Amino acid sequence: MTDTTRLQLLESVLEAVSVGAVVLDADGRIVLWNRWMSRHSGCATHKAVGTELFDLLPELRGGRVQAAVTQALQNNFSSLLSQTLNRSPFPLFASPAAAARGERMQQAVAVTPLTLPIGGRHCLIQLSDVSMAAGREKLLREQTEMLRMQTFSDGLTGVANRRAFDVAIDREVRRAKRSGSTVSLLMIDIDYFKPYNDHYGHQQGDQCLIQVSSALQAQLQRSVDMLARYGGEEFAVILPDNDPRQAMQMATTLHGRIVRLALPHEYAGGPDKQITVSIGVATLAPDRHGDVAALIGAADHALYAAKRQGRNRIVAAPPELL
Ligand SMILES: Nc1nc2c(ncn2[C@@H]2O[C@H](COP(=O)(O)OP(=O)(O)OP(=O)(O)O)[C@@H](O)[C@H]2O)c(=O)[nH]1
CATH class of the missing domain: 3.30.450.20 (PAS domain)
Structure with a gap:
């Protein structure tokens, strides 16, 4: 050439x-x-x-x-x-x-x-x-984000799911122990939800769960607070750095918000015939030795005390449970 x-x-x-x-x-x-x-x-x-x-x-x-x-x-x-x-x-x-x-x-x-x-x-x-x-690459990033959202959010209500809750409560308790701060947990359960479902149907039951969760979510102002669907008609709220008084204040706000939501419930126990919630409150203070299981156990214990005492109320767990 x-x-x-x-x-x-x-x-x-x-x-x-x-x-x-x-x-x-x-x-x-x-x-x-x-x-x-x-x-x-x-x-x-x-x-x-x-x-x-x-x-x-x-x-x-x-x-x-x-x-x-x-x-x-x-x-x-x-x-x-x-x-x-x-x-x-x-x-x-x-x-x-x-x-x-x-x-x-x-x-x-x-x-x-x-x-x-x-x-x-x-x-x-x-x-x-x-x-x-x-x-x-952009599509892949969006799909990964969607998958992450699906993995950690509840399909019905869009709030954090149980898996996300488990990860977050573990992280927050460890962080509180490390930094010598408190962490509070609220367990929130809708009262008489079985009769609600039976009377209004499962679909309306789903709508009720969506409305309750979004009303609760809207009350959480701090980005560190997390509302999660713990299971069925039970929600959990993690409140990092909140002492018993602050946790009780938040529980009162959330309880009042659901009262103001005024969702009719023909078979509710109370005279108002509307959806209410019972809330159990527990706080892990730096001077207590309790772990994640103890914190969840204490909040659960308080929730069932609220149910036993007639529902539609807030009960705080005694500190000695932790
Ligand atoms: N619609 C709907 N119902 C659900 C869902 N998950 C759980 N449930 C219903 O929630 C109800 C819970 O009933 P129970 O645990 O007996 O509680 P309850 O009737 O609220 O009674 P108390 O909590 O003691 O006031 C059951 O009927 C479940 O079928 C859901 O995703 N959608």
Whole structure:
């Protein structure tokens, strides 16, 4: 193969490849701008060649592309631009329609110094379209997040599920022990829910659970507080750093909120014929030796005391249970 044929072959390869190739001379002037670049930038090769890159695309001036070009031309260093920091540095578009919408393609950009036997140092900028890969990555991230949500949230009410509760209570008790702080737990159970289901039907029972949980959730102002569906018609609220008085205050607020919700219940025990809740409160103080099981046991014990005493009330567990 003669040198001329080889050169022609190289030129046609450069024109055919599905990546952008730009070569700059030592003064930053464009000496090569392949077809891919013309197609995606809207700037024809004959217009680009001979121009300084940063005159042609002034928005690149002062940015990471210029820094990488300077590094290549002056210090002979190669650079790969981080895609997280430089999603679309060049004004390149997948199609004229995308250009009309102003939707730039996401790019991978590599800048490499080229040392030619004559003409001094040059630099090659390679660009490729990574929009598809970035899209797939985004989809994967969204699916992972959805899966995580599904794993840790209750399918009916959307609040944290039992699994999330188990992880959180364990973490909070350990944190409280480590830092010498308190952690409180409320166990909340809807009263006479079986007769509610029997009378109004399972579907309305589900609606009731949704309304009760969202009313409870709306009362929790601190991001560290967690409402979880503990099981069936029972909810749990973890209150980190809350002492018995603060926990009782929160229990009173939540109890009152359900009273104000005023969901009719023909077969409720009380005179008001509406949905009510019983709440058991327990606090693990730094001077007690109890563990997670003891805290849950104490809150449960208090809840059943509330049920035994007639429901629709709040009972605090005696500290000696922990
Ligand atoms: N609709 C609906 N009902 C549920 C769900 N999970 C549990 N339940 C019902 O909740 C009811 C709980 O009944 P019990 O444990 O006897 O409690 P209760 O009737 O509320 O009695 P007390 O708690 O003692 O006041 C049962 O009828 C369950 O079928 C659910 O996801 N949806």
